[in-house]
Amino acid sequence: METLMSTGRKMKKVFFWNPQAITLKAFCTGVGVVVLSFLMIPLSEENPVGIIIRDVLMILVAGLFYPLSCMKDEGNWEEFGLTTKRWYLFLLGNLLLSLMLVAVFMKKSPLPSDFRFVAHWKEILYILLAGVFECIVFYSFIRTAFSRSFGPVVGVVVTAIFYSLHHAGFQPEFGKLFFVGLLYAVFVAMTNNILVIFPFFWGVGAAWDVLVQSEAVSSIAYPLQRSLFLVSGMILIVTIIRSSTRENRIPEGGAILDKEGLTAEEYGQRMYLHLATEYQRFARDAAFSLSLPAKARILELGPGPGWAGLELLKLKNDMTLIAIEASPDMIRAAQKNAKKEGLQKRTEYLQGFAEDLSRFAAASFDAVISRDSLHHWDDPSSVFMNIDRVLKPTGRVFIVDSKRNLTLVEQMVVRLACMHLGPSMAQAWRNSIRASWTSRELRTLFRESDLSQWTVSSHFLDLVIERKVD
Numbered sequence: 001m002e003t004l005m006s007t008g009r010k011m012k013k014v015f016f017w018n019p020q021a022i023t024l025k026a027f028c029t030g031v032g033v034v035v036l037s038f039l040m041i042p043l044s045e046e047n048p049v050g051i052i053i054r055d056v057l058m059i060l061v062a063g064l065f066y067p068l069s070c071m072k073d074e075g076n077w078e079e080f081g082l083t084t085k086r087w088y089l090f091l092l093g094n095l096l097l098s099l100m101l102v103a104v105f106m107k108k109s110p111l112p113s114d115f116r117f118v119a120h121w122k123e124i125l126y127i128l129l130a131g132v133f134e135c136i137v138f139y140s141f142i143r144t145a146f147s148r149s150f151g152p153v154v155g156v157v158v159t160a161i162f163y164s165l166h167h168a169g170f171q172p173e174f175g176k177l178f179f180v181g182l183l184y185a186v187f188v189a190m191t192n193n194i195l196v197i198f199p200f201f202w203g204v205g206a207a208w209d210v211l212v213q214s215e216a217v218s219s220i221a222y223p224l225q226r227s228l229f230l231v232s233g234m235i236l237i238v239t240i241i242r243s244s245t246r247e248n249r250i251p252e253g254g255a256i257l258d259k260e261g262l263t264a265e266e267y268g269q270r271m272y273l274h275l276a277t278e279y280q281r282f283a284r285d286a287a288f289s290l291s292l293p294a295k296a297r298i299l300e301l302g303p304g305p306g307w308a309g310l311e312l313l314k315l316k317n318d319m320t321l322i323a324i325e326a327s328p329d330m331i332r333a334a335q336k337n338a339k340k341e342g343l344q345k346r347t348e349y350l351q352g353f354a355e356d357l358s359r360f361a362a363a364s365f366d367a368v369i370s371r372d373s374l375h376h377w378d379d380p381s382s383v384f385m386n387i388d389r390v391l392k393p394t395g396r397v398f399i400v401d402s403k404r405n406l407t408l409v410e411q412m413v414v415r416l417a418c419m420h421l422g423p424s425m426a427q428a429w430r431n432s433i434r435a436s437w438t439s440r441e442l443r444t445l446f447r448e449s450d451l452s453q454w455t456v457s458s459h460f461l462d463l464v465i466e467r468k469v470d
Helices: 002-017 022-039 048-074 087-108 117-150 152-169 174-191 200-213 223-243 264-290 307-314 328-340 380-390 408-418 423-435 439-448
Strands: 297-301 320-325 347-351 365-371 391-402 454-458 462-467
Touching (some): 022 048, 022 117, 022 152, 048 117, 048 439, 087 200, 117 152, 152 174, 174 200, 223 408, 264 307, 264 328, 264 365, 264 391, 297 380, 307 320, 307 328, 307 347, 307 365, 328 347, 380 391, 391 423, 439 454
Parallel strands (some): 297 320, 297 365, 320 347, 365 391
Antiparallel strands (some): 391 462
């Protein structure tokens, strides 16, 4: 029963609490690809609408651009099986598997005497280019995302399900294609490299099936023209994704102090004016993630004017909060804001740095929170290890900060938003983004610091760091 409850909580977190979770993104992508496949059922192969649905919407947009953007946002292509390490070994295995598949096909259903694959080179070219889409969206994106959340078996099975449903528009042999999907997914899962199935192993299976064996064989209209279009689209996608490559990190140390014409109190009011809903969302998400016990004692790192922690305190009237802030001016502003909200008796603001939590006893807090402070820390690894020390064994973490590896869409959003901020606030935000980390960099810090319970997930504009509790 406890195992079922744990699985239920995990699924709730992946699919309902966190709309930016990579698993939910993968699930929605799979559903989108299947829906587009079904839309092609009533359309003929030469129908322009069907060609647009398949080549533009399904292959280029839903199958390549969106998954590659999500995987880039995660910051680790290798985790998704997109790597050229030892490529020659994987291609050799790929070739051997394809020869074995040819032998099976020849024995099971020999080719007609007048059939020549060379005569169908245009169709084969199109099939192979479409195979890039299938390998990326199914065997890289969906399989890895579900394997990460629910284990490799679930990842393989879900991949096979989506692979079979995807063919609804042109090859509706679901049972056979489900096992084909399992076959490919298992090999990719074993090696974590899509080169073990593409281009030879997958290519032989797909070409043979589409051109020879399928019960729904139909000619591919305009194969050469569509192949050239796909190549152009793929080059454009790669160019767009590469254009959003992250810059080198530019640290932004130091405390935020009063400036001429902008006191900490004024800074805090401007922040709340623009970000009140974000502080409230942070509080709701934190409350869900932290599963706070009664009379919880919370540590906040880098509260600034205090809004994030104060919004969390509003959700439960028996919580208390202690905050560490480097800026005496921000402490003054946070104390005034706490008093204004009637929360001064449940808050305590202390001057100090996140790297030094020695004033607190071990296992003395139920949770640690922080919003937009991480990029100011000089030594994040030290902070994470100190947090681990002061947390109770069941204590959790919820840290939100900007991310540096913004996608092209996120970069556009930042530019548009900065147009509505004052020059100083806009520049401060841009500086914060340049000083921020990427999910890959943080995972490396966790691994090097032996913090196996710590995780980081990429959200829209932000990274979320949590500490898992078994």
